[in-house]
Amino acid sequence: MLRRDFYLNQIINSMWDGQVKVITGLRRVGKSVLLFELFKNYLIDNHINKNQIITLSLDQRKYYKFRNPITLCEYVEDLIKDSTQKYYLFIDEVQLSKTVIDSENDDIPVTIYDMLNELKSYKNLDVYVTGSNSKLLSSDIMTEFRGRSTQIHVYPLSFEEYFSSYNGDVRDCLDEYLLYGGMPRITSFKDDISKKRYLSSLYDEVYIKDIIERHNIEKPDILEQILDYLSSQISSLTNPTNVANAISDVRKQKVDNNLVSSYINYSIDAFLVSVARRYDIKGKSYYKYPNKYYFTDLGLRNARLNFRQYDPGHLMENAIYNELIRRGYSVDIGVVIDRRKGNYALKEIDFVVNEGDRRIYIQSALRMDDTTKIESELDSLRLTNDFFKKIIIRNDINHSYYDENGFYHCSLIDFLLNKIDLF
Incomplete structure (x- = not known):
């Protein structure tokens, strides 16, 4: 069994x-194993009897x-x-809980949040739940749990x-990681064909169907075309x-912008895709559009394109973004204005x-082999004209070092293996 000490800790x-522990993340990413096996084993190893769980x-x-x-509560x-x-x-999978009417108490609608808030009030009970829907378990948490929850978000390996x-x-x-990603079950397959079939099946049979059913998607073909487009445009x-x-x-007919926006948001809600906004470093404000979209798992992205579009530079940037988010950092796309020589260009x-x-500040560079x-x-990086640390993460060096400008050139592998201190 794979260790997930980062989340277990x-x-x-x-x-x-005193909080409800809410464990969220993409489907099949290992939430249930984390809670029902790794954490349960930890409790048993620390002399908690099975009938207490x-x-x-x-x-x-x-x-x-x-x-x-x-x-459930009773x-x-x-x-x-x-x-x-x-x-x-x-x-497990608490989002499957239904809202019911309490006929014994003036027909008041009762949600799982109401019951969890009630259960957490017991001093001899510690509550943990998992779920795969970000709207249910993220945006509603502050309201429904009234600030009494702890979120632990689980990512692919x-x-x-x-x-x-x-x-x-x-x-x-x-190379294998950039191609097949980090869905935990991938590590159990021994050949490439099995890995590709698993990822393609997972995408079609779990994620697409889940989004369609959860949001009553009326035009699933447009949803799939949106995901095709976003897959081909990662890091752009x-x-x-x-x-x-x-x-x-492609369709030779008008597709509504609002429909597309909704379908993209559904994919984000399912943790399949994440969005990074552009930030004006000097102006200290966000641009509304355009943004960058990254896939939570590179293997799923590659499966969506039938493993035909392998762009190592873009995949590397996506992997860096995922790792930064996993570590809990706030991550934006930086924009600086170049006014040199009378120009006005966004860098x-x-x-x-x-x-x-x-x-x-971080730049992702597959290689830097010419002037x-x-x-x-x-x-x-020079245009920021400030004193914040500046890092270039590179895939063409084996050792990390500072250059004469004070910029830190970091090996991609050192970064991904968490061998260097970013701050």
Whole structure:
């Protein structure tokens, strides 16, 4: 079993904090294994009896009745009557819970949030839930849990996690990671054909169907064309209008911009795609459009394109973005205005990375093997004219170093293996 210590430690550190622990993330990314196996094993290893751990998987038929939040609450309350004993409640796929009407209390609608808030008030119960819907479990949390929840977001395997199970050279591992991504089950397949079939099936049979069913998508063919377009445009600036125009050209009929925008947001809500906004470094403001869209998992992105469009530079940038987000940083696309020689041009810095009041700038460079390329990568960083740390993450060097300008040239592998301090 793959170790997920990065997330396990977050769960351990949040034990008995008086909050509902909400574990979110893309489907099949390992949330259930993290909670029901890794964390459960941790508890048992630390002398927690199995009968103190209550587990409910709402996606399994035998637990369907507990999709009724009142039934679930009453069941749990009956199990934890012994106030001298500590209990742990694990609920898997909590978004499958339904809103019901409480006929015994003036026909008040009752949600899973109401019941979880009630259960968390028991001093002898620590509550943990998993879910795959960001709208249900992210945007509503502050309102529904009234600030009494702890979120732990689980991503596909990082390169460091992936490499821990890889038997071979680190460079070969990186090539494989950029191609097949980090969905945990990928590591169990021994041949390329099996990996490709798994990822393609996962995309079509799980993610597409999930979005269609959850949002009652009336035009699934447009959703698929949107995902095709975003897959081919990772690391490139775009907006819903551009996407709509591109699809309209292919279909030879007008596609509504608002429809495209909604479908993109549904893909973001499902954690399949994430959006990075552009930030004016000098003006200290955000541009509304265009933005960049990155795929949460590179293997899923490549599967969407039938592994035909392998762009190592763009995949590298996507991998860096994913790793920065996984580590909990706030990440934007940087924009600086070049007014030299009477020009007025927008120059891009791949990532503006913030942690509290600290900031760094990062450029992603597959290679810097000629003067033109070097100047292109460094020029935007110079234009910031500030003292924040400036990093170029490169895939053509084996060791990290500072140059004469004070810019830090960082090996991609060192970065992905978390061997260097960014701040």
